[in-house]
Amino acid sequence: MSDPVIELRGVSKAFGDNVVLDSVDLSVRRGEVMVILGGSGSGKSVSLRHMNGLTHPDSGEVFVDGLEISRLAEEELVPVRKKVGMLFQMGALFDSMTVFENVAFALWEHTKMTDADVAARVAEVLGFVNLGPDVLPLLPSSLSGGMKKRVSLARTIALKPDVLLYDEPTTGLDPVTAMTINRLIVDLNTRLATTSVVVTHDIASALFVADRIAFLERGRFTFVGSPDEARRSDIAALRAFLAAEETGTRETTAP
């Protein structure tokens, strides 16, 4: 559980004058669920996108299983992206394709599986996210937000990635549906023996799924530790972040 699967070493990234990551180090251990917490615009998605080469650092290095990926060409990144699957913030299903086609697509693109094997694999991964064969012919437009997330997740796990990157997996979902996604993240991490990195600003979700939390503020990870350590942290911004959720509705401060 201790060797790193993903490592950012001294990674800096700016967009024009906007310094988003300022020489950050982060090490994701094999088998863990690592949650990246931080405010809107703090660079959570940007850090995640470095982990499968969707974004390249201005300086610093990114390692996936010991391979430095930050300067690889697009075609060299293809096997990296098979190994490191990503669930995008917006889901990104193909609107004109059925659920079956959406999930089968990656298998058609990246493997030489027979049609029968593809069909079996699609059914299997939909089963992992608790969806039955009734959804196969549906178009994304007829699915609820929670179902879309689950189909996206099925599509991502179809290629048997070693690492799963989740960008805001529960955003926009009602609390009950969000909790089913949280349970799936933990369940899949165990059953598929993957490593997961989850970006969120949903504290309840973070505390539920995380083995460790990394807190991003002003371009740096100012805290990395367990949820318990996060609660006891003396980092003011992190405490405020966690407290904002716990007292989230309305605090009575009347004297």
Ligand SMILES: Nc1ncnc2c1ncn2[C@@H]1O[C@H](COP(=O)(O)OP(=O)(O)OP(=O)(O)O)[C@@H](O)[C@H]1O
């Ligand atoms: N491709 C890009 N071009 C220019 N600026 C970008 C690009 N991608 C991200 N940024 C900027 O980098 C900063 C961090 O963005 P990022 O999307 O990582 O934030 P985030 O923490 O994921 O926020 P949110 O919680 O709103 O999703 C923002 O100021 C954003 O505008």
Ligand SMILES: [Mg+2]
């Ligand atoms: Mg984001």
